[in-house]
Amino acid sequence: MTIPSLLKKELLWSRHRLVTLLFLLLLLPAFFAATTVAFGTVIPEDAPVAIVAEDESVTDDELAVVEGGLTVFSEPRRYESAAAARDALRREQVYAVLTVPPGLFDDQTANATFTLTVDGSVVPYEEPSKAIRSIASAYLNAQFDTDVTVEREVVGESHSLSEYLLPVFLLGIVALIAFTYLPYNLAREEAVLDRLLVESSLETVVATKIGYFAALVLVPTVAFGAVAAALDYSATLFAPGAIAVLLLTFVYLAAISTSIMLLTNFGTLGRFLNVAVLLAAVTFSSLIYPAGFFSPLRREVARWIPLHYSTIITRSLTLKDGSASLYGDYVLGLLGFTVLTLIVLKLSIVRYERTL
Numbered sequence: 001m002t003i004p005s006l007l008k009k010e011l012l013w014s015r016h017r018l019v020t021l022l023f024l025l026l027l028l029p030a031f032f033a034a035t036t037v038a039f040g041t042v043i044p045e046d047a048p049v050a051i052v053a054e055d056e057s058v059t060d061d062e063l064a065v066v067e068g069g070l071t072v073f074s075e076p077r078r079y080e081s082a083a084a085a086r087d088a089l090r091r092e093q094v095y096a097v098l099t100v101p102p103g104l105f106d107d108q109t110a111n112a113t114f115t116l117t118v119d120g121s122v123v124p125y126e127e128p129s130k131a132i133r134s135i136a137s138a139y140l141n142a143q144f145d146t147d148v149t150v151e152r153e154v155v156g157e158s159h160s161l162s163e164y165l166l167p168v169f170l171l172g173i174v175a176l177i178a179f180t181y182l183p184y185n186l187a188r189e190e191a192v193l194d195r196l197l198v199e200s201s202l203e204t205v206v207a208t209k210i211g212y213f214a215a216l217v218l219v220p221t222v223a224f225g226a227v228a229a230a231l232d233y234s235a236t237l238f239a240p241g242a243i244a245v246l247l248l249t250f251v252y253l254a255a256i257s258t259s260i261m262l263l264t265n266f267g268t269l270g271r272f273l274n275v276a277v278l279l280a281a282v283t284f285s286s287l288i289y290p291a292g293f294f295s296p297l298r299r300e301v302a303r304w305i306p307l308h309y310s311t312i313i314t315r316s317l318t319l320k321d322g323s324a325s326l327y328g329d330y331v332l333g334l335l336g337f338t339v340l341t342l343i344v345l346k347l348s349i350v351r352y353e354r355t356l
Contacts, residue, residue, distance in 0.1 A: 029220035047292040057102040120158035178253035179278035255341035262348040
């Protein structure tokens with residue numbers, strides 16, 4: 001069976017389940033997008049904060065005192081340059097940058113102004129950063145004889161929490177389709193799989209199905225974009241880079257879920273395992289709130305989950321003005337992981353064919 005014939009079969013299948021697909025691909029995404037207006041704010045704990053010297057005259061002792069004070073309410077990380085600290089801020093490796101002025105131990109310095117820089121697109125951190133500025137100001141005034149002022153600077157365009165959650169919920173829909181509806185569809189076709197394999201290879205059947213569902217993933221993107229336009233949100237959901245990462249994310253998630261179905265011979269166990277993997281990925285990848293809002297252990301776990309990086313890239317490209325090249329190493333990592341999942345999928349197909 002040729003690829004056009006397989007695609008025709010998928011189109012006929014979609015026509016007979018049009019109501020279900022409309023609910024899954026349009027109504028459900030629109031509902032999730034609309035419910036973002038109901039979210040408030042949260043307070044992070046031990047969020048990473050970059051410390052950087054304003055110029056070369058700032059001493060290591062001054063930086064050490066500031067760093068020691070920030071450990072009370074954050075996880076300080078020292079950076080050698082302001083540019084490196086700003087890049088870390090955009091990549092969500094830190095959630096604020098504290099710029100340290102010179103002369104803190106100089107008796108001739110009457111006033112010293114620190115700058116606490118936050119990214120306006122990381123909405124959950126914007127309000128808590130005001131409290132952190134006040135805490136930092138009180139601590140620094142107690143440590144130095146100079147009159148210390150901490151100014152808060154917001155870089156980039158500020159967004160509402162509702163806008164912030166749009167790309168997050170879109171990724172959630174993608175993961176839901178990959179781990180629930182795709183395995184369900186595969187299990188329903190098990191009875192006719194032998195007939196399909198007479199005319200085509202299992203690799204072609206699986207590749208066609210994953211490719212078809214990947215194309216369907218674009219439908220929720222349109223639904224989210226329509227809701228964003230209706231609510232006058234300033235989120236660029238149709239950014240080419242974001243869409244590419246969205247499709248790449250679906251491919252590696254679909255490869256995982258399909259491998260599980262093949263390894264469990266399309267049984268009920270496979271569907272339960274896929275739901276379990278879905279819940280674990282959503283829970284531990286910090287899909288909704290940034291990893292810096294949780295414990296250090298939780299952050300380390302998130303950094304081992306590819307969905308965490310898909311979330312950072314998608315959220316950044318839809319809410320921030322910046323180049324996709326800033327996340328080049330993240331993208332390369334996702335590409336490598338996708339290749340790995342496809343290799344596992346191939347081995348799962350070989351194993352399944354041997355059991356027939």
